[in-house]
Amino acid sequence: MDTLEDLGRHIEVASEMQSVVRTMKAISAVGIRSHEAAERAMGQYLETVEMGLQVALRALPQEAGLVLPSKDGAGGIGVVVIGSEIGLCGGFNERLVSFALDRLSAAGIGADRRRVLVIGTRADASWQLAAEPPAYMQEAPATVEALAGTVGSVLTRLDQWLAQEGVTRLMLFQQRMGGPEGSAPVEVTLFPIDPGWLAELRERRWPSRRLPVCFGPTPAAMRSLVQQLLFARVFSAIVQSRAAEHAERLTAMQAAERSIGDKLDELRKTHQMLRQQVITAELLDIIGGFEAAEKQPGDMRPSEG
Template sequence: MDTLEDLGRHIEVAEDLQSVVRTMKAISAVGIRRHEAAEWAMRQYLETVEMGLQVALRAGPAATLTPEGGGGDGEVGVVLIGSEIGLCGGFNERLVSFALDRLSAAGIAVGRRRLLIVGSRAEASWGAAGGEPPAHLQQAPATVEALAGTVNSVLTRLDHWRAGGVARLGLFHQQMGGPEGSAPVEVRLLPIDPDWLKRLGARRWPSRRLPVCQGPVGAVTRGLIRQLLFARVFGAVLQSRAAEHAERLTAMQAAERSIGDKIDELRKTHQLLRQQVITAELLDIIGGYEAAARRPGDEGFAGA
């Protein structure tokens, strides 16, 4: 049985752990807000790129996108965006399970795909699920400022794959929402979805002044597609990071409740044991006092 000193140390350790959990909660809450603000800015940038593509589509046929987008049944490049650190529940496990199910349903076997994983925790979950070793592992960005470098590294790798004959590019990541705080989604990078292009070309221009495409339509289109890929990958990383912080916040809230319950339990046990010790000491004092108060011969006098 623990002594009062042992229980006191347990309470101190639990309170220190509770302080760490509260700090991590604050970091996650701030991280969510920062990544949501960055995502909003990236959506504005993506909208500008889409407007440029809308102008290019009016200047030339949508077929100009086919060489840039690729096609056919060749190799498929897959990007999986996970986390670099843990303490975020089943964030990576659910993402890996979703990606494997989608790839299996699409008939994309191991020999037909090249895998790029962002985040060492996601790589570990992928390997634990029986997935093949990735062709490339990219460290997940730790801050919003490091996102641009990570996205550029991913795009450079995708360019190398496309130059090597990879026909299609897809991306899997988590986004905020769902019963568990995040939900996995699939993003089609290349080839460009023809239905989306059709809707984009039919979209109403926001003003009465229609812009014109300056320069060769093909060159302008290729540049816009490059920016479209950048914006989509950047947005996916931002959404993934926000979802990771959301899951970590949920996990830390559960941990804080659990630690709080444990501290209450320890304090009650400490108080009960302390009361027992005090009671035992009082009984010893009373017993000692009564023994010392007895006089020699009192018992015989009382018997007479």
């Protein structure tokens, strides 16, 4: 049975854990807001890029071959998996990897056809436990300010795959906020760009009565805009994944806080009961000693000479 000193140490450790959990909750809440703000800003940038694409598409007789899918479906598949760099977020990475492998298997894309780029050390470990080692691993950005550098490194790798390694299709798997566990995995096709979406974009109503024109060679402008579109989409995917990671970590920390709170209540009640028992035992010893002293025969005081 634990002593009062043991229970005191347990209460102290649990209180420190509760403080850490509350700090993690605050960090996750701030992280969600900052990444949501970054997503809104990138949404405005993406809207501008789409307007530029609309202008370039109207200047072309038809959609540029650069963004149309391969007719024979041949070539390798580039796969981007966006996970987390640190833990304490439940099964965030395991669910994402399982979802990605299920979708790839359903599409008949085996390890021999795909090039995998994993973002996040924890996601990399989860992927290697379930499948082949990825071709490339990129650390997840620790802050919003580091996002642009991470996206640049990812796009450099994807450009290399498209230009030199025979990759004709780019798929992305990420988590988004929502669902019973705080996040839900989704699949996004980065390349080729959906021709139906391009056709809709080309016919979209322009927001003003002044119609813009494309300066310079239209194909070159088209390629540049497609690169910016990929940048915006990868940036948004990483931001959404980071917000979902913080949301799941917040959910996990809330559950941990409730568990620690219940354990603290139990420890404090046990500590109070044990302390009361110790006090009661000491009082009984004092009373028993006093009663025993009163029952002794004769006068215990020394006699006077």
